[in-house]
Amino acid sequence: MKILLADDHSMIRQGLVLLLKQSYPSAEITEKSNAGELKDALEQHKYDIVITDLFMPGPPVIEIIKHIRDAGNKVPIIILSMSLPERNAVRVIRAGANGYLSKDTVPDELIRAMQFVLQGRKYITPEIAALLADAYLDDVEKKPHEKLSDREFEVFQMLSQGKTVTQIAEALHVSINTISTYKSRILEKMNFQSFADIIKYAHAHSLI
Incomplete structure:
Protein backbone atom coordinates (compact mmCIF):
# COMPACT_ATOMS: atom_id res chain seq x y z
CA MET A 1 0.00 0.00 0.00
CA LYS A 2 1.23 3.48 -0.89
CA ILE A 3 0.27 6.09 1.70
CA LEU A 4 0.81 9.83 1.30
CA LEU A 5 1.10 11.51 4.71
CA ALA A 6 1.19 15.31 5.00
CA ASP A 7 1.60 17.38 8.15
CA ASP A 8 3.82 20.36 8.88
CA HIS A 9 4.77 19.07 12.34
CA SER A 10 7.47 16.40 12.22
CA MET A 11 6.54 14.97 15.64
CA ILE A 12 2.97 14.37 14.49
CA ARG A 13 4.19 12.70 11.31
CA GLN A 14 6.48 10.43 13.31
CA GLY A 15 3.62 9.39 15.57
CA LEU A 16 1.33 8.72 12.61
CA VAL A 17 3.99 6.64 10.86
CA LEU A 18 4.36 4.45 13.95
CA LEU A 19 0.58 4.05 14.17
CA LEU A 20 0.26 3.19 10.48
CA LYS A 21 3.13 0.70 10.54
CA GLN A 22 1.44 -1.25 13.34
CA SER A 23 -1.53 -2.03 11.09
CA TYR A 24 0.19 -1.87 7.70
CA PRO A 25 3.81 -2.97 8.29
CA SER A 26 4.61 -3.31 4.60
CA ALA A 27 3.11 0.06 3.61
CA GLU A 28 5.23 2.54 1.67
CA ILE A 29 4.69 5.87 3.43
CA THR A 30 5.65 9.13 1.70
CA GLU A 31 5.89 12.14 4.03
CA LYS A 32 5.29 15.77 3.05
CA SER A 33 5.58 18.82 5.29
CA ASN A 34 3.49 21.48 3.54
CA ALA A 35 0.56 21.92 1.18
CA GLY A 36 2.74 22.72 -1.81
CA GLU A 37 4.57 19.40 -1.48
CA LEU A 38 1.22 17.64 -1.04
CA LYS A 39 -0.11 19.16 -4.27
CA ASP A 40 3.02 18.26 -6.24
CA ALA A 41 3.01 14.67 -4.94
CA LEU A 42 -0.64 14.17 -5.90
CA GLU A 43 -0.02 15.53 -9.38
CA GLN A 44 3.12 13.46 -10.00
CA HIS A 45 2.46 10.11 -8.31
CA LYS A 46 -0.30 7.63 -7.52
CA TYR A 47 -1.24 6.65 -3.96
CA ASP A 48 -3.75 4.27 -2.41
CA ILE A 49 -4.74 6.73 0.33
CA VAL A 50 -3.91 10.25 1.49
CA ILE A 51 -3.84 11.38 5.12
CA THR A 52 -3.30 15.10 5.51
CA ASP A 53 -3.49 17.96 7.95
CA LEU A 54 -6.03 20.61 6.99
CA PHE A 55 -3.98 23.72 7.76
CA MET A 56 -0.39 23.81 6.50
CA PRO A 57 1.83 26.44 4.84
CA GLY A 58 1.11 26.79 1.15
CA PRO A 59 -2.10 26.68 -0.88
CA PRO A 60 -5.35 25.79 0.97
CA VAL A 61 -5.69 22.02 1.31
CA ILE A 62 -9.40 22.31 0.48
CA GLU A 63 -8.49 23.90 -2.86
CA ILE A 64 -6.01 21.10 -3.53
CA ILE A 65 -8.74 18.52 -2.92
CA LYS A 66 -11.10 20.31 -5.29
CA HIS A 67 -8.37 20.55 -7.92
CA ILE A 68 -7.50 16.85 -7.94
CA ARG A 69 -11.17 15.86 -7.88
CA ASP A 70 -11.82 18.07 -10.90
CA ALA A 71 -8.86 16.33 -12.58
CA GLY A 72 -10.50 12.93 -11.98
CA ASN A 73 -8.24 11.75 -9.16
CA LYS A 74 -10.38 9.61 -6.85
CA VAL A 75 -7.74 8.67 -4.26
CA PRO A 76 -9.32 8.35 -0.78
CA ILE A 77 -8.48 11.36 1.39
CA ILE A 78 -8.71 11.59 5.17
CA ILE A 79 -8.42 15.05 6.69
CA LEU A 80 -6.93 15.57 10.14
CA SER A 81 -7.50 18.78 12.07
CA MET A 82 -7.09 20.27 15.52
CA SER A 83 -10.17 22.44 15.02
CA LEU A 84 -13.69 21.48 16.05
CA PRO A 85 -15.71 19.63 13.36
CA GLU A 86 -18.30 22.37 12.99
CA ARG A 87 -15.67 24.77 11.73
CA ASN A 88 -14.45 22.81 8.71
CA ALA A 89 -15.94 19.32 8.39
CA VAL A 90 -18.79 20.28 6.08
CA ARG A 91 -16.44 22.26 3.83
CA VAL A 92 -13.89 19.48 3.39
CA ILE A 93 -16.49 16.74 2.84
CA ARG A 94 -18.19 18.87 0.21
CA ALA A 95 -14.81 19.54 -1.40
CA GLY A 96 -14.34 15.80 -1.92
CA ALA A 97 -12.61 14.46 1.19
CA ASN A 98 -13.63 10.96 2.27
CA GLY A 99 -13.24 11.44 5.99
CA TYR A 100 -12.57 14.05 8.67
CA LEU A 101 -10.97 13.33 12.02
CA SER A 102 -10.00 15.47 14.98
CA LYS A 103 -6.35 14.83 15.83
CA ASP A 104 -7.48 14.08 19.39
CA THR A 105 -9.30 10.96 18.15
CA VAL A 106 -6.66 9.75 15.66
CA PRO A 107 -5.21 6.91 17.79
CA ASP A 108 -8.67 5.39 18.20
CA GLU A 109 -10.24 6.15 14.83
CA LEU A 110 -7.63 6.52 12.07
CA ILE A 111 -7.23 2.84 11.16
CA ARG A 112 -10.99 2.29 11.22
CA ALA A 113 -11.46 5.37 9.03
CA MET A 114 -8.87 4.03 6.59
CA GLN A 115 -10.68 0.72 6.33
CA PHE A 116 -13.89 2.57 5.46
CA VAL A 117 -12.47 4.84 2.79
CA LEU A 118 -10.35 2.11 1.19
CA GLN A 119 -13.63 0.28 0.57
CA GLY A 120 -14.98 3.29 -1.29
CA ARG A 121 -17.06 4.52 1.63
CA LYS A 122 -16.98 7.82 3.50
CA TYR A 123 -16.03 7.87 7.16
CA ILE A 124 -18.49 10.25 8.79
CA THR A 125 -19.11 10.29 12.52
CA PRO A 126 -22.68 10.84 13.79
CA GLU A 127 -21.66 14.36 14.80
CA ILE A 128 -20.44 15.23 11.32
CA ALA A 129 -23.48 13.55 9.73
CA ALA A 130 -25.69 15.89 11.75
CA LEU A 131 -23.62 18.88 10.64
CA LEU A 132 -23.94 17.82 7.00
CA ALA A 133 -27.69 17.40 7.34
CA ASP A 134 -28.01 20.83 8.92
CA ALA A 135 -25.83 22.37 6.23
CA TYR A 136 -28.00 21.02 3.41
CA LEU A 137 -31.19 22.09 5.15
CA ASP A 138 -29.81 25.56 5.80
CA ASP A 139 -28.41 26.17 2.31
CA VAL A 140 -31.29 28.46 1.46
CA GLU A 141 -30.56 30.66 4.47
CA LYS A 142 -26.80 30.67 4.85
Whole structure:
Protein backbone atom coordinates (compact mmCIF):
# COMPACT_ATOMS: atom_id res chain seq x y z
CA MET A 1 0.00 0.00 0.00
CA LYS A 2 1.23 3.48 -0.89
CA ILE A 3 0.27 6.09 1.70
CA LEU A 4 0.81 9.83 1.30
CA LEU A 5 1.10 11.51 4.71
CA ALA A 6 1.19 15.31 5.00
CA ASP A 7 1.60 17.38 8.15
CA ASP A 8 3.82 20.36 8.88
CA HIS A 9 4.77 19.07 12.34
CA SER A 10 7.47 16.40 12.22
CA MET A 11 6.54 14.97 15.64
CA ILE A 12 2.97 14.37 14.49
CA ARG A 13 4.19 12.70 11.31
CA GLN A 14 6.48 10.43 13.31
CA GLY A 15 3.62 9.39 15.57
CA LEU A 16 1.33 8.72 12.61
CA VAL A 17 3.99 6.64 10.86
CA LEU A 18 4.36 4.45 13.95
CA LEU A 19 0.58 4.05 14.17
CA LEU A 20 0.26 3.19 10.48
CA LYS A 21 3.13 0.70 10.54
CA GLN A 22 1.44 -1.25 13.34
CA SER A 23 -1.53 -2.03 11.09
CA TYR A 24 0.19 -1.87 7.70
CA PRO A 25 3.81 -2.97 8.29
CA SER A 26 4.61 -3.31 4.60
CA ALA A 27 3.11 0.06 3.61
CA GLU A 28 5.23 2.54 1.67
CA ILE A 29 4.69 5.87 3.43
CA THR A 30 5.65 9.13 1.70
CA GLU A 31 5.89 12.14 4.03
CA LYS A 32 5.29 15.77 3.05
CA SER A 33 5.58 18.82 5.29
CA ASN A 34 3.49 21.48 3.54
CA ALA A 35 0.56 21.92 1.18
CA GLY A 36 2.74 22.72 -1.81
CA GLU A 37 4.57 19.40 -1.48
CA LEU A 38 1.22 17.64 -1.04
CA LYS A 39 -0.11 19.16 -4.27
CA ASP A 40 3.02 18.26 -6.24
CA ALA A 41 3.01 14.67 -4.94
CA LEU A 42 -0.64 14.17 -5.90
CA GLU A 43 -0.02 15.53 -9.38
CA GLN A 44 3.12 13.46 -10.00
CA HIS A 45 2.46 10.11 -8.31
CA LYS A 46 -0.30 7.63 -7.52
CA TYR A 47 -1.24 6.65 -3.96
CA ASP A 48 -3.75 4.27 -2.41
CA ILE A 49 -4.74 6.73 0.33
CA VAL A 50 -3.91 10.25 1.49
CA ILE A 51 -3.84 11.38 5.12
CA THR A 52 -3.30 15.10 5.51
CA ASP A 53 -3.49 17.96 7.95
CA LEU A 54 -6.03 20.61 6.99
CA PHE A 55 -3.98 23.72 7.76
CA MET A 56 -0.39 23.81 6.50
CA PRO A 57 1.83 26.44 4.84
CA GLY A 58 1.11 26.79 1.15
CA PRO A 59 -2.10 26.68 -0.88
CA PRO A 60 -5.35 25.79 0.97
CA VAL A 61 -5.69 22.02 1.31
CA ILE A 62 -9.40 22.31 0.48
CA GLU A 63 -8.49 23.90 -2.86
CA ILE A 64 -6.01 21.10 -3.53
CA ILE A 65 -8.74 18.52 -2.92
CA LYS A 66 -11.10 20.31 -5.29
CA HIS A 67 -8.37 20.55 -7.92
CA ILE A 68 -7.50 16.85 -7.94
CA ARG A 69 -11.17 15.86 -7.88
CA ASP A 70 -11.82 18.07 -10.90
CA ALA A 71 -8.86 16.33 -12.58
CA GLY A 72 -10.50 12.93 -11.98
CA ASN A 73 -8.24 11.75 -9.16
CA LYS A 74 -10.38 9.61 -6.85
CA VAL A 75 -7.74 8.67 -4.26
CA PRO A 76 -9.32 8.35 -0.78
CA ILE A 77 -8.48 11.36 1.39
CA ILE A 78 -8.71 11.59 5.17
CA ILE A 79 -8.42 15.05 6.69
CA LEU A 80 -6.93 15.57 10.14
CA SER A 81 -7.50 18.78 12.07
CA MET A 82 -7.09 20.27 15.52
CA SER A 83 -10.17 22.44 15.02
CA LEU A 84 -13.69 21.48 16.05
CA PRO A 85 -15.71 19.63 13.36
CA GLU A 86 -18.30 22.37 12.99
CA ARG A 87 -15.67 24.77 11.73
CA ASN A 88 -14.45 22.81 8.71
CA ALA A 89 -15.94 19.32 8.39
CA VAL A 90 -18.79 20.28 6.08
CA ARG A 91 -16.44 22.26 3.83
CA VAL A 92 -13.89 19.48 3.39
CA ILE A 93 -16.49 16.74 2.84
CA ARG A 94 -18.19 18.87 0.21
CA ALA A 95 -14.81 19.54 -1.40
CA GLY A 96 -14.34 15.80 -1.92
CA ALA A 97 -12.61 14.46 1.19
CA ASN A 98 -13.63 10.96 2.27
CA GLY A 99 -13.24 11.44 5.99
CA TYR A 100 -12.57 14.05 8.67
CA LEU A 101 -10.97 13.33 12.02
CA SER A 102 -10.00 15.47 14.98
CA LYS A 103 -6.35 14.83 15.83
CA ASP A 104 -7.48 14.08 19.39
CA THR A 105 -9.30 10.96 18.15
CA VAL A 106 -6.66 9.75 15.66
CA PRO A 107 -5.21 6.91 17.79
CA ASP A 108 -8.67 5.39 18.20
CA GLU A 109 -10.24 6.15 14.83
CA LEU A 110 -7.63 6.52 12.07
CA ILE A 111 -7.23 2.84 11.16
CA ARG A 112 -10.99 2.29 11.22
CA ALA A 113 -11.46 5.37 9.03
CA MET A 114 -8.87 4.03 6.59
CA GLN A 115 -10.68 0.72 6.33
CA PHE A 116 -13.89 2.57 5.46
CA VAL A 117 -12.47 4.84 2.79
CA LEU A 118 -10.35 2.11 1.19
CA GLN A 119 -13.63 0.28 0.57
CA GLY A 120 -14.98 3.29 -1.29
CA ARG A 121 -17.06 4.52 1.63
CA LYS A 122 -16.98 7.82 3.50
CA TYR A 123 -16.03 7.87 7.16
CA ILE A 124 -18.49 10.25 8.79
CA THR A 125 -19.11 10.29 12.52
CA PRO A 126 -22.68 10.84 13.79
CA GLU A 127 -21.66 14.36 14.80
CA ILE A 128 -20.44 15.23 11.32
CA ALA A 129 -23.48 13.55 9.73
CA ALA A 130 -25.69 15.89 11.75
CA LEU A 131 -23.62 18.88 10.64
CA LEU A 132 -23.94 17.82 7.00
CA ALA A 133 -27.69 17.40 7.34
CA ASP A 134 -28.01 20.83 8.92
CA ALA A 135 -25.83 22.37 6.23
CA TYR A 136 -28.00 21.02 3.41
CA LEU A 137 -31.19 22.09 5.15
CA ASP A 138 -29.81 25.56 5.80
CA ASP A 139 -28.41 26.17 2.31
CA VAL A 140 -31.29 28.46 1.46
CA GLU A 141 -30.56 30.66 4.47
CA LYS A 142 -26.80 30.67 4.85
CA LYS A 143 -25.13 32.27 7.82
CA PRO A 144 -22.84 35.21 6.94
CA HIS A 145 -19.61 33.23 7.34
CA GLU A 146 -20.96 30.46 5.08
CA LYS A 147 -21.03 32.94 2.19
CA LEU A 148 -17.23 33.13 2.26
CA SER A 149 -15.02 31.15 -0.10
CA ASP A 150 -12.72 28.56 1.45
CA ARG A 151 -9.72 30.91 1.27
CA GLU A 152 -11.76 33.82 2.64
CA PHE A 153 -12.95 31.64 5.51
CA GLU A 154 -9.36 30.64 6.28
CA VAL A 155 -8.33 34.31 6.40
CA PHE A 156 -11.44 35.10 8.47
CA GLN A 157 -10.42 32.48 11.04
CA MET A 158 -6.91 33.88 11.28
CA LEU A 159 -8.20 37.43 11.61
CA SER A 160 -10.58 36.32 14.34
CA GLN A 161 -7.60 34.90 16.22
CA GLY A 162 -6.08 38.37 16.31
CA LYS A 163 -3.45 37.84 13.61
CA THR A 164 -2.38 40.89 11.61
CA VAL A 165 -2.56 41.14 7.84
CA THR A 166 1.23 40.83 7.72
CA GLN A 167 1.25 37.70 9.88
CA ILE A 168 -1.44 36.06 7.74
CA ALA A 169 0.40 36.93 4.53
CA GLU A 170 3.56 35.31 5.88
CA ALA A 171 1.69 32.20 7.07
CA LEU A 172 -0.05 31.69 3.73
CA HIS A 173 2.94 32.75 1.62
CA VAL A 174 1.05 35.46 -0.26
CA SER A 175 1.41 39.24 -0.47
CA ILE A 176 0.08 41.69 2.09
CA ASN A 177 -2.05 43.26 -0.65
CA THR A 178 -3.69 39.90 -1.33
CA ILE A 179 -4.68 39.46 2.32
CA SER A 180 -5.91 43.07 2.46
CA THR A 181 -8.13 42.27 -0.51
CA TYR A 182 -9.48 39.17 1.23
CA LYS A 183 -10.14 41.21 4.37
CA SER A 184 -12.12 43.77 2.35
CA ARG A 185 -14.17 41.00 0.72
CA ILE A 186 -14.91 39.45 4.11
CA LEU A 187 -16.13 42.76 5.54
CA GLU A 188 -18.29 43.33 2.46
CA LYS A 189 -19.79 39.83 2.26
CA MET A 190 -20.57 39.71 5.97
CA ASN A 191 -21.78 43.33 6.05
CA PHE A 192 -19.25 44.28 8.71
CA GLN A 193 -17.82 47.73 9.29
CA SER A 194 -14.62 46.93 11.16
CA PHE A 195 -12.13 44.31 12.31
CA ALA A 196 -13.86 44.35 15.73
CA ASP A 197 -17.03 43.01 14.08
CA ILE A 198 -15.08 39.95 12.88
CA ILE A 199 -13.83 39.19 16.41
CA LYS A 200 -17.28 39.67 17.92
CA TYR A 201 -18.98 37.45 15.32
CA ALA A 202 -16.37 34.70 15.62
CA HIS A 203 -16.82 34.53 19.38
CA ALA A 204 -20.62 34.61 19.15
CA HIS A 205 -20.67 31.68 16.70
CA SER A 206 -17.90 29.61 18.36
CA LEU A 207 -15.64 29.98 15.32
CA ILE A 208 -12.57 30.91 17.34
